[in-house]
Amino acid sequence: MHSFVFLAGDVALDFVNTVMVQERTLVDTVSQPAELAAWVAESSLGADYGVPTSVSRAVHSRAVELRVTLKAGFAALASGEPMSDDALAHLNAVLADDPGTELVRDDAGALRRRPRIDLGRDASALPWILADAAARVLVDGRAQQLRRCANHDTCVLMFLDSSRSRNRRWCSMELCGNRNKVAAHSARARQSVGDPRTS
Numbered sequence: 001m002h003s004f005v006f007l008a009g010d011v012a013l014d015f016v017n018t019v020m021v022q023e024r025t026l027v028d029t030v031s032q033p034a035e036l037a038a039w040v041a042e043s044s045l046g047a048d049y050g051v052p053t054s055v056s057r058a059v060h061s062r063a064v065e066l067r068v069t070l071k072a073g074f075a076a077l078a079s080g081e082p083m084s085d086d087a088l089a090h091l092n093a094v095l096a097d098d099p100g101t102e103l104v105r106d107d108a109g110a111l112r113r114r115p116r117i118d119l120g121r122d123a124s125a126l127p128w129i130l131a132d133a134a135a136r137v138l139v140d141g142r143a144q145q146l147r148r149c150a151n152h153d154t155c156v157l158m159f160l161d162s163s164r165s166r167n168r169r170w171c172s173m174e175l176c177g178n179r180n181k182v183a184a185h186s187a188r189a190r191q192s193v194g195d196p197r198t199s
């Protein structure tokens, strides 16, 4: 089982970031349905919508196909280009599975409106949740915050730059920021790191 990273600032991007470089190789950390279920459990979705007891192959495929579209769409926006019509059509196809909404009382007794989903009973709404999270990013102003980690050589992670000064460059200091500081002082260190995109 792989370890997951949750550093993007939104679950839709965290999901895109399930494809990442580990030990200089590009890996899919949710390549199996059970891994996807484990990812949901660790993500913010688990607390909100329950943890799937199992994820079917069909739901897994649907989620992974959506991830390809989201990655392409987010990457386009991060480089100042529009999301393609194909990506939009795919997103809309998944959003068509709208599970409906329900009202629940919070701890203080106030009513809250939320999607009618219990992943613990039925994980089939998982692609919809991810598409809905992505749709929110696209329309609520956060699309302008989409960034790709500045460590282009060995990192493919994306994130939302919500810093006040809009100058977040790295997915995280631990994964890339510190490493790049060190690399800047050592050409040898830089040359020893392979490019995962060419392997």
Ligand SMILES: [Zn+2]
Pocket (backbone or CB within 6 Å): 149, 150, 151, 155, 156, 157, 170, 171, 172, 175, 176
């Ligand atoms: Zn990075």
